[in-house]
Amino acid sequence: xxxxxxxxxxxxxxxxxxxxxxxxxxxxxxxxxxxxxxxxxxxxxxxxxxxxxxxxxxxxxxxxxxxxxxxxxxxxxxxxxxxxxxxxxxxxxxxxxxxxxxxxxxxxxxxxxxxxxxxxxxxxxxxxxxxxxxxxxxxxxxxxxxxxxxxxxxxxxxxxxxxxxxxxxxxxxxxxxxxxxxxxxxxxxxxxxxxxxxxxxxxxxxxxxxxxxxxxxxxxxxxxxxxxxxxxxxxxxxxxxxxxxxxxxxxxxxxxxxxxxxxxxxxxxxxxxxxxxxxxxxxxxxxxxxxxxxxxxxxxxxxxxxxxxxxxxxxxxxxxxxxxxxxxxxxxxxxxxxxxxxxxxxxxxxxxxxxxxxxxxxxxxxxxxxxxxxxxxxxxxxxxxxxxxxxxxxxxxxxxxxxxxxxxxxxxxxxxxxxxxxxxxxxxxxxxxxxxxxxxxxxxxxxxxxxxxxxxxxxxxxxxxxxxxxxxxxxxxxxxxxxxxxxx
Numbered sequence: 265x266x267x268x269x270x271x272x273x274x275x276x277x278x279x280x281x282x283x284x285x286x287x288x289x290x291x292x293x294x295x296x297x298x299x300x301x302x303x304x305x306x307x308x309x310x311x312x313x314x315x316x317x318x319x320x321x322x323x324x325x326x327x328x329x330x331x332x333x334x335x336x337x338x339x340x341x342x343x344x345x346x347x348x349x350x351x352x353x354x355x356x357x358x359x360x361x362x363x364x365x366x367x368x369x370x371x372x373x374x375x376x377x378x379x380x381x382x383x384x385x386x387x388x389x390x391x392x393x394x395x396x397x398x399x400x401x402x403x404x405x406x407x408x409x410x411x412x413x414x415x416x417x418x419x420x421x422x423x424x425x426x427x428x429x430x431x432x433x434x435x436x437x438x439x440x441x442x443x444x445x446x447x448x449x450x451x452x453x454x455x456x457x458x459x460x461x462x463x464x465x466x467x468x469x470x471x472x473x474x475x476x477x478x479x480x481x482x483x484x485x486x487x488x489x490x491x492x493x494x495x496x497x498x499x500x501x502x503x504x505x506x507x508x509x510x511x512x513x514x515x516x517x518x519x520x521x522x523x524x525x526x527x528x529x530x531x532x533x534x535x536x537x538x539x540x541x542x543x544x545x546x547x548x549x550x551x552x553x554x555x556x557x558x559x560x561x562x563x564x565x566x567x568x569x570x571x572x573x574x575x576x577x578x579x580x581x582x583x584x585x586x587x588x589x590x591x592x593x594x595x596x597x598x599x600x601x602x603x604x605x606x607x608x609x610x611x612x613x614x615x616x617x618x619x620x621x622x623x624x625x626x627x628x629x630x631x632x633x634x635x636x637x638x639x640x641x642x643x644x645x646x647x648x649x650x651x652x653x654x655x656x657x658x659x660x661x662x663x664x665x666x667x668x669x670x671x672x673x674x675x676x677x678x679x680x681x682x683x684x685x686x687x688x689x690x691x692x693x694x695x696x697x698x699x700x701x702x703x704x705x706x707x708x709x710x711x712x713x714x715x716x717x718x719x720x721x722x723x724x725x726x727x728x729x730x731x732x733x734x735x736x737x738x739x740x741x742x743x744x745x746x747x748x749x750x751x752x
Contacts (some may be wrong), residue, residue, distance in 0.1 A: 320433070327435035334402070336379045337392040338439055343372055344393065362394060369393055400470075401447050402436045403492075407470075413494050414536070419487035420444045429681020441487045448478045448488055457579065469562045470495070476562075493536075499566050502545055510538070511685045512722030514746035515705045518688065518729075521740040522671055523549035526628035527731060530610075532641035533675030538683035539632040540564060542675055543606065546630055550604055554628075557597040559590055560608030573600060590614040591652075594621065607631035613652030615645050622668035638672035638689040642699055645669075659697045666691050666699045670731060676707075680717045690729045702727050704747065723750035 348368050356364065369390050373381070381389065395404035406415050406425055414426035420438035424431050438444040452459050452468045459466040464483045468476045473495035480488045502520065505511045522529060523546050531546070533539045547567050550556060556572045558565050563576045575597065580587040590607070591614040597605055598621055605626055607618055610633045622629050635641035645665055649656070674687035686707040692700040704727055709720040726749040735742065 323433055323435050327437065330402075330435050331437060333385065333388060333392065334437065334439060336381070336385075337389050337396070339379065340369060340372060340376075340389060341393050341396055343376060344368060347372065358398070362398065365394060365397060366390060400451065401443070402438055403447065406434065406436065407474075407492075407494075415490075415492040415494070417444065417488075417490040419484075419489065429677065429683070441481075444488045444490070445480065448480070448490055451476055451490075452478065458582075462582075467562050469564065473564050473566070475564055495564060499568070500541055500545060501548065505542075505545065505685075508682070510683055512705070514724060515685060515688055515722060517742060517746060518704065519546065519671075519673065520549050521735050521742055522731070523547075523628070523630070524551065525731070525735040525738050525740050527670035528622045528627060528629050528668060529631075529671045529673060530641055530645075530669050531630070531632045531673045531675065532635040532638060533632075534634065534636060534677065536683075537675040537677045539675055540608070541683075542673065542685070543608075543630055543632050547606055550628070554603035555601060556604045556606060557600055557602040558606045558608070559593045559597060559614075561590065562608075565606065565608065567606070573597075573602075591617055594618055597621075598626070602626060603628070605629045609633065610645065610648065612648060615648035616652045616654060619645070619664055619668040623664060638674050638687060638701060638703075641672050641674075642669070642691075642701075659694075662697065662699050663694050666693050672701075678718045679712065682718065684718075690727075690731065692730060702729070704729050721750060724748055 373386060373389075392401075395401055400407065402423070403415060403417075406412050406423075409425075411427050412425045413429075416424040416426070416431075417438075418424070420440055420443060423434045423436045425434055426432070438447070448459060451470065452466050454471070455468045457466050457468050459478055459480060461480075461482070464481070465479045466477070468478070470476060470492070475493040475495070477491045478488065502511070502516050506513060506516060519529075529546065531539050531542050533542075544566050547556070547565065547569075550567075550569060552569050552571075554569065554571065556567060556569055557575065558567065558572065559575045559577075561577050563574055565574070575593045577590055577593060578586065578588040590612065594605070594607070594614045594617040598617070603626075605618070605621055606629070607614070608631075610618060610631050618629070618631060633641050633644055635644050642662075642665055646658075646661060649661055654661075669691050672687075672689045672691065673685060674689070675683060676686045677683045684707050685705075687703055688705040689701050689703045692702055694700065703725050705722065705724050707720055708723050709718060711719050713719050724747045726747065728744065728747050732742070
């Protein structure tokens with residue numbers, strides 16, 4: 265809900281919520297009901313607003329308690345720094361280091377009782393100090409929560425998470441800007457990156473593979489900002505997508521055959537639409553005997569095959585030298601005898617070398633791209649050639665794109681927070697100066713129900729793909745019925 269995301273005071277929120285619900289009910293009943301009746305109605309929008317208001321009150325209460333504990337934790341943490349060399353702990357085995365720290369904090373609390381704490385409170389404070397020394401401080405409880413897919417820190421006092429595709433405010437806070445900066449520095453230094461005034465933006469990853477972006481003042485006006493895209497510990501499979509209703513069974517059978525049949529596939533979609541997850545799932549269909557080279561800005565793919573070489577880009581050093589781009593890695597990968605090249609995301613001049621590879625025998629390559637439709641995805645690839653400084657006739661360029669890419673799979677995150685495969689489109693070739701495409705499968709959207717869920721169904725379009733014969737010759741025969749159009 266819109267109001268759920270706004271951090272406004274409760275008195276103003278009450279006025280806004282009640283006036284919004286009154287307007288809604290009056291319009292529904294041609295203004296025959298007065299405002300007092302509408303407030304007590306059972307309008308679904310009104311109900312959701314009341315739930316959001318109650319949830320905000322709960323969060324504010326939890327936040328007050330956490331901030332009190334944060335001040336206490338900071339006090340004992342500072343005392344600990346005065347009495348103990350925490351650098352020594354890093355040289356110990358982790359289990360032993362945690363035990364030594366735990367014992368030191370317990371002893372400190374028994375000697376210094378300036379802060380009255382219950383037994384439960386002491387446990388929580390000790391855990392928070394452990395998280396501060398060994399982990400990522402206030403973010404640790406969120407990192408341990410498997411239902412959280414994104415953690416978004418908008419300055420030290422504002423932390424949001426995404427659960428099941430919806431943003432939620434959390435009660436967790438940092439002490440101040442410096443506290444948050446310390447956590448950001450800890451994350452980026454572990455992967456050999458840096459963040460400071462001369463380089464105030466950084467991409468990094470956590471030990472579990474979660475993707476991290478941080479940006480600090482002067483670029484971030486309200487204090488350091490941190491975005492963590494969680495890494496799924498349990499690797500998703502095609503069965504999971506079917507259970508989530510993110511794909512239909514005929515679509516699943518077709519894309520599995522397409523990957524096994526070495527078609528070049530571009531996975532297109534907006535931010536957070538599930539492109540990398542889909543790429544992971546598709547890569548699971550690559551035969552185990554194939555040699556796979558993966559190329560990413562920040563390594564996050566979870567390939568299960570035994571023969572995988574993972575490559576990662578490198579930013580420039582302090583002198584502005586030593587940068588290794590995706591294009592450099594794509595060029596190098598062609599000398600590594602790959603059976604398959606998997607490119608985390610195509611966003612620049614590496615598109616030139618990727619298409620060259622697809623056109624010269626490296627079939628079965630997979631890549632993702634930011635685009636809202638399959639047609640836009642091809643236009644973006646075309647634009648990337650001009651970014652790379654190539655000046656060749658449009659018709660020749662499009663002919664190269666049409667012969668290199670076989671399928672575009674379109675992912676979309678819809679208003680209800682669910683990610684769906686909304687289109688599987690085949691590239692047919694050229695007609696004049698235009699690349700011809702035919703949609704094989706699509707998600708036919710019908711509307712939104714009263715709970716805000718998107719209503720629709722998956723269907724084939726009735727088109728038999730051109731690649732059907734090529735797949736059949738490889739022994740990947742699919743029944744013709746899966747391409748029949750569904751009518752609801």
